[in-house]
Amino acid sequence: MAARDRQGPGQGRGIGLATAVAAAGGLLFGYDTGVISGALLFIGPEFGLGEGGRQLIVSGLLAGALVGALAGGAITDALGRRRTLLGVAAVFLVGAVLSGLAPGAGTLLAARVLLGLAIGVSSVCVPLYIAEIAPRASRGRLVSMNQFLITVGILLSYLVNSLFAEAGSWRWPLALAAVPALAMLVGLAGAQESPRWLVLRGRLDEARTALIGRTPEEADAEIAEIRAAARDESRWSWADLRRPQLRPALTLGIGVAAVNQLVGVNAILYYAPTILEGVFGSETGAILATVGIGLVNTIVTGIALARIDAWGRRPLLLGGLAVVVASLVALVVLFLLPSQQGVVGILIVVALCVYIAAFAASLGIAIWLVNSEVFPTAVRGKAAGLGATTHWGLDLVIAATTLTLITSLGESGLFAIFAVIGAAGFVFLYRLMPETKGRSLEEIDAQMQARAGRR
CATH class of the missing domain: 1.20.1250.20 (MFS general substrate transporter like domains)
Known part of the structure; x- marks a missing residue:
């Protein structure tokens, strides 16, 4: 294994924790996407929703996700990966509680749009954060964890829906998304910022600290590589995509x-x-x-x-x-x-x-x-x-x-x-x-x- 891929137990645990907490965004992505499928059977009759109203409740989350995905890159670059994910976790938490307590269809729709914004931003930020903190040797596996956890979240939402199906309840399945959101919020409190984001903001001393397990020479080489890649990226604009x-x-x-x-x-x-x-x-x-x-x-x-x-x-x-x-x-x-x-x-x-x-x-x-x-x-x-x-x-x-x-x-x-x-x-x-x-x-x-x- 290359020298820069070496990591001690402390570094491995730290990266593993940060990756797991960030990938919880994928779990919430899947859960909030899938949970509406079963809940919709009971939401429609309770709020008197017809075909159009039920489609609106489902698509509200997707509208929010589209906006969040479009804005996610700018938000992540401005605030940093860790702070963006903290904000995403907080929005997931508020959206889950608001969904479970919604007194009417309007409030539920607003909560679903809010959750969609969190999903859209996390779909940009989570893979980016994991890719930037993960060692090269395990980057593909760790980034792929996010996609896998999306499917786990969907499955979990179906299981929770089945537990409450006999009671005809939709509020508890929607509200229980607050549990992983709270865990994500608490876990991120001790996570590190992305070294790449720190380098791009000129905070080189903090970036060296974030590059746990590297020798000073290895850290300097990685920082130089990040800066060179950033210079290359800056030469391209959106117009260049044509x-x-x-x-x-x-x-x-x-x-x-x-x-x-x-x-x-x-x-x-x-x-x-x-x-x-x-x-x-x-x-x-x-x-x-x-x-x-x-x-x-x-x-x-x-x-x-x-x-x-x-x-x-x-x-x-x-x-x-x-x-x-x-x-x-x-x-x-x-x-x-x-x-x-x-x-x-x-x-x-x-x-x-x-x-x-x-x-x-x-x-x-x-x-x-x-x-x-x-x-x-x-x-x-x-x-x-x-x-x-x-x-x-x-x-x-x-x-x-x-x-x-x-x-x-x-x-x-x-x-x-x-x-x-x-x-x-x-x-x-x-x-x-x-x-x-x-x-x-x-x-x-x-x-x-x-x-x-x-x-």
Whole structure:
């Protein structure tokens, strides 16, 4: 192991604690995203919400997340990574309590928008903070923890919903998000600031202190490297993203984000209990079925993250997307049958689980991975932000239209739309997605720019 990757027990514990606390933002991201799926079955009747009102409650969080993601980079750069995460944890805490106590739909919507702002900012800040404090040898594994914990948070929200389903309660599931938010807030009180942010603010002595475990020579070398990278980044502006040599990478990054959303994963994550209520004939049965979907999502995400460097990006992405499309076609057929009860209902749940498994192993991790690999280092932050904005914008569209489309077209019509888009996405990615396994970022960049030269 290189000298600069050495770390003593104290450093390892400190980095591990900071990473775990920061990644709690991913857990809250997943929990607050998923919990509304079961809660919505009881919120609608209590507040007298129709189709549009329920969609508004779901999409309010996504609207907040879109704004938070757009502002997250500027906030993180201005306040620092640690202070931003402290603020995010505080907002998560207030939003959770306000959601559980909401006296009406307006207050609940405001609380969901507030939680969305926290999710959007954390989606920018958490991976950045972990990447900047983690040792090089374990950076990929530690950053990937955030994505894994998002799926854990979704599963946890489904489990909590199932515990309160018999009582018809939605307030406790929403309010219990305050527990991890409080733990995150307390844990961050003792966390260190990012050395990179300190260097960029000229606080070199503090940066050397934050570079625990390095010799003075190693710390000076790392600080010099950070400053050189910052000078390189400063030469690029947003306008530079229009350069022809970046076009293939931008097309791929934005395209992956679009396909990720337009195959309908969040229509299932947000509305699975609503879709399955007619299949199982009760709220409790529908919510319990979503627990299985959430469990599959978590397990397969963990396996894919552990094996992606061995199996490769392109085979996982294309193979997984092919299974996603096949699962959607199966759902179209199953929902066209005269009845969705009995064996047909079981097959619907199986098809949804296969869909989620295939998505988790492919598009679920590809959106973040592709956007972190295909862009030149100096422009990666700006370019990846376009992918994230595409993700949140289309997520908002899906959340705001799913129930309307089901009413207009039926479940079969909705899944048919997703299947057609998935098939088109397969062709798109087959043509543009390179294999990046085992290749340096410079080699990937050279290949993408060579494609630009052939156009």
